[in-house]
Amino acid sequence: MKDVKIIEIKKSIFADNDAEAARIREKLKTEKTFLMNMMSSPGSGKTTTLLRTIKDIDGKIKIGVMEADIDSSVDAEAIAATGTRSIQIHTGGMCHLDAGMTEQGLKELGTEDLDLVVLENVGNLVCPAEFDTGACKNVAILSVPEGHDKPLKYPLMFEKCQALLINKIDVMPYFDFDMNKVIEFAKMRNSEIEIFPVSAKTGEGFNEWENWLLNEVNQWNNN
Amino acid sequence: MKDVKIIEIKKSIFADNDAEAARIREKLKTEKTFLMNMMSSPGSGKTTTLLRTIKDIDGKIKIGVMEADIDSSVDAEAIAATGTRSIQIHTGGMCHLDAGMTEQGLKELGTEDLDLVVLENVGNLVCPAEFDTGACKNVAILSVPEGHDKPLKYPLMFEKCQALLINKIDVMPYFDFDMNKVIEFAKMRNSEIEIFPVSAKTGEGFNEWENWLLNEVNQWNNN
Numbered sequence A, B: 001m002k003d004v005k006i007i008e009i010k011k012s013i014f015a016d017n018d019a020e021a022a023r024i025r026e027k028l029k030t031e032k033t034f035l036m037n038m039m040s041s042p043g044s045g046k047t048t049t050l051l052r053t054i055k056d057i058d059g060k061i062k063i064g065v066m067e068a069d070i071d072s073s074v075d076a077e078a079i080a081a082t083g084t085r086s087i088q089i090h091t092g093g094m095c096h097l098d099a100g101m102t103e104q105g106l107k108e109l110g111t112e113d114l115d116l117v118v119l120e121n122v123g124n125l126v127c128p129a130e131f132d133t134g135a136c137k138n139v140a141i142l143s144v145p146e147g148h149d150k151p152l153k154y155p156l157m158f159e160k161c162q163a164l165l166i167n168k169i170d171v172m173p174y175f176d177f178d179m180n181k182v183i184e185f186a187k188m189r190n191s192e193i194e195i196f197p198v199s200a201k202t203g204e205g206f207n208e209w210e211n212w213l214l215n216e217v218n219q220w221n222n223n
Helices: A017-031 A046-057 A074-080 A099-109 A155-160 A169-174 A179-189 A206-222 B017-031 B046-057 B074-080 B099-109 B155-160 B169-174 B179-189 B206-222
Strands: A005-008 A034-040 A063-069 A085-090 A116-120 A137-143 A163-167 A194-197 B005-008 B034-040 B063-069 B085-090 B116-120 B137-143 B163-167 B194-197
Touching: A005 A099, A017 A034, A017 A099, A034 A046, A034 A099, A034 A206, A046 A063, A046 A074, A046 A116, A046 A206, A063 A074, A063 A099, A074 A085, A085 A099, A099 A116, A137 A155, A155 A179, A163 A179, A163 A206, A169 B169, A179 A194, A194 A206, B005 B099, B017 B034, B017 B099, B034 B046, B034 B099, B034 B206, B046 B063, B046 B074, B046 B116, B046 B206, B063 B074, B063 B099, B074 B085, B085 B099, B099 B116, B137 B155, B155 B179, B163 B179, B163 B206, B179 B194, B194 B206
Parallel strands: A005 A085, A034 A116, A034 A137, A063 A085, A063 A116, A137 A163, A163 A194, B005 B085, B034 B116, B034 B137, B063 B085, B063 B116, B137 B163, B163 B194
Antiparallel strands: none
């Protein structure tokens, strides 16, 4: 198993999280680095989605990954096995990352030579949405087994994200999941949200998702 | 659709949550009412599990339900449709319930004539585990699609629960889920935890789970 750098993150010292997040974005803009904040419930498939995305687009742009978890380093190990630069952030029980915590991770990862940094947030559909991490775009994953009613129950996550991946569409036949309804409910929360039905297992739908991501990275880094 | 009472819960005024939780348990003991706190990620099947459990044991004991959600009242409506007394608690964005918030719900529900009150906590595998709600027992649900590694990543939830339902075992053939591993990882966190593999969809494994629950209710209410 590949060794990964594990960062025990400290509580943020910044009183004004939004100002700190804006400062991070400004620095990333100068560096031409795009930071994507990926959020979902535990087990929606963040790491598997990321592994396939990296495999598909790694030749086109230079990628780094920050895996945030309360404990364990299984996700960072999986990413590191692909040869991608990655670190594991341990939040010490905390349920989310804020801007100050994200900045500690960015410093340890080193970002100057990277086109895209992915922050895989703590698995939690509630708290991470409350904090601007300094990311250029927020992306949520909702998986088919979780049910199509989730945008009704967890509104903020869907309001705060620019893109939503509906993952595990390969198991749609085994669940009572209504794709039209989840799109309707997500658009109720955020009419601008881009929605990509995908399967991280089979690769279905990944072209559209990766084109969107590459386009966003390109726009941020070259404008 | 059946009308349900919706409680907009207020922030707790109690500085010492543990003392308040102990006070709730004392009152429940006097009333011969067992409070079960049910926790899981969004979409693990808390409400479906509850619906089947109610259907199976409703003749044997008198049950009331408190559904906690950030928004919407779809779960309380589903429970109310069974004829079971239920209320919807809205947390106003908060990611968990504490003892004071639980007490507001218990008062609105009315508990004196009930043998079992179920609190369905906010869908979140992190924060709810941090707060003693005053429940007699904590029960977690982890569903097969979420993956067997979750006790490694979210230790506190598994440490704080006396029982763990592994739900959605009917879809095991479609996922890379190792039942032996999840049991091993959960026992690493809590060697005493009772584990019940179930399917809320087919009813498989529910006898064992309901026998455990009825026995716990009986022990609390009659000793």
